[in-house]
Amino acid sequence: MAGLLLLDKTGPSALAGKEEMKTDFSDWGNHRYFPISQFYKNRFGEKVYKVSVSVAETCPNRQPNSRMPLCIFCDEWGSAAYHLERDKSLRDQIIINRDKISKRYRAKKFLIYFQSYTNTFDRVSDLEQRFDVALSEENIEGIVLGTRPDCLPSRILPLLKKTHESHYVTVELGLQSFFDHHLTFLQRGHDVQRGYDAIKKLHEHTGVDIGIHLMFGLPDETDEEIIQTAQILNELPISNVKLHNLHVLTNTPLAEMYQQGKFQPVELQEYIDKVILFLQYLSPDIAVQRLAAVASRWDELIAPAWTKEKMRPTQMIEDQMQEQGIFQGSEFSSDK
Numbered sequence: 001m002a003g004l005l006l007l008d009k010t011g012p013s014a015l016a017g018k019e020e021m022k023t024d025f026s027d028w029g030n031h032r033y034f035p036i037s038q039f040y041k042n043r044f045g046e047k048v049y050k051v052s053v054s055v056a057e058t059c060p061n062r063q064p065n066s067r068m069p070l071c072i073f074c075d076e077w078g079s080a081a082y083h084l085e086r087d088k089s090l091r092d093q094i095i096i097n098r099d100k101i102s103k104r105y106r107a108k109k110f111l112i113y114f115q116s117y118t119n120t121f122d123r124v125s126d127l128e129q130r131f132d133v134a135l136s137e138e139n140i141e142g143i144v145l146g147t148r149p150d151c152l153p154s155r156i157l158p159l160l161k162k163t164h165e166s167h168y169v170t171v172e173l174g175l176q177s178f179f180d181h182h183l184t185f186l187q188r189g190h191d192v193q194r195g196y197d198a199i200k201k202l203h204e205h206t207g208v209d210i211g212i213h214l215m216f217g218l219p220d221e222t223d224e225e226i227i228q229t230a231q232i233l234n235e236l237p238i239s240n241v242k243l244h245n246l247h248v249l250t251n252t253p254l255a256e257m258y259q260q261g262k263f264q265p266v267e268l269q270e271y272i273d274k275v276i277l278f279l280q281y282l283s284p285d286i287a288v289q290r291l292a293a294v295a296s297r298w299d300e301l302i303a304p305a306w307t308k309e310k311m312r313p314t315q316m317i318e319d320q321m322q323e324q325g326i327f328q329g330s331e332f333s334s335d336k
C-alpha cells in the first residue's frame, strides 16, 4: 500500500461495524449501496442531476510537445459525454443539456459537470469565467469539476474555496488506481502519491467535496488490491467514488494492445465480483456515482460488448448483492 495518508473523515457517522447489520435500505432509495442520487437528495432536499458540458480542450498528456504518452484508454474526446456539442458556447451547452434532462426526469435542480479532458489545466481567470456563466443559469446548485490529481496548482485553490462558499462544488479526481504499477500500465503520467497530495490539498485549502474515479479490470489485479482500495478510501476525506471497467475504444493505445493480444478485458461476471467485493469493504458513508462504465459513443467501443448495456451490469450487481445478503459496508469496520 503506497503512503497511506490518514485524515479526519467528515460527514455522517458510519455504521458501527459489520456486527450491526443493515436491514433497512430505504435511506439508500432501496439500493444495496449508497447511490449519489440519494447523497444529492440528502444534501439538497430533492433530486439533483448533473448536466455535462465539454469546455476544456486538452490535458497535460495531450498538449502539443508533451513528452507524456496518452492514457491508454482515452479516446480523442477526453471522456466528453457530449462531444458533438463542443463547438457550442458553454451557455448553450448548459441550456440544451439541462432542458433535455429536465424533460426526461422532470428535474428542477442541476449541477454543471465540467467533464472532458482536464478542467484545471487552464488559466484561473478562464475557469472563473466559466463558473460565473454556469452559476448564473437558472436552477444551478453548483459545479462538478473533473480533473487529474497532478493538475491542482495552488493558484486555483482560492477560486475553488470561494465558489464552494456560495455554491456546492465537487472536484472529481481521475485517480483510477491506488497502486503505482497499475498507473504505470495505464500511462497516467502520475503516481499514487500525487493522488494523496491532491486530496490533502483540496481538503485542507478548499473544503470542496472530493470524488474519486477508479478503474477495475486491470491486468493482474488481485482481490487483495480491491479490498485495500476500499480501505484506503475509507480513511480519506472523500465523499464519493465512481467506478469504471477498463474497456477498449477505437483509436486508443489500448486498442492496439487489444489487437496485438496484449490486453483482454474482464468478463461481466468477473467485473461484478470485483465491484461487489469492493462495495462490501467500502464505508457506507461514501456515495457511489456509478458501478460500471457506460460507453457514450457505442460505435467506438471495441470490447467488452457488455459495456454497451447501460443498465444490465448495474442491475446484476444489485441482484447478486441481494441474493448474497451483501450491502455496501457489510465488511466495513470503522475501527479498521
Ligand code: SF4
Residues within 6 Å of the ligand: 058, 059, 060, 061, 062, 070, 071, 074, 075, 078, 079, 116, 117, 118, 148
Ligand atoms: S484520460 Fe484525461 S489525462 Fe489521460 S489522456 Fe485522456 S484527457 Fe488526458
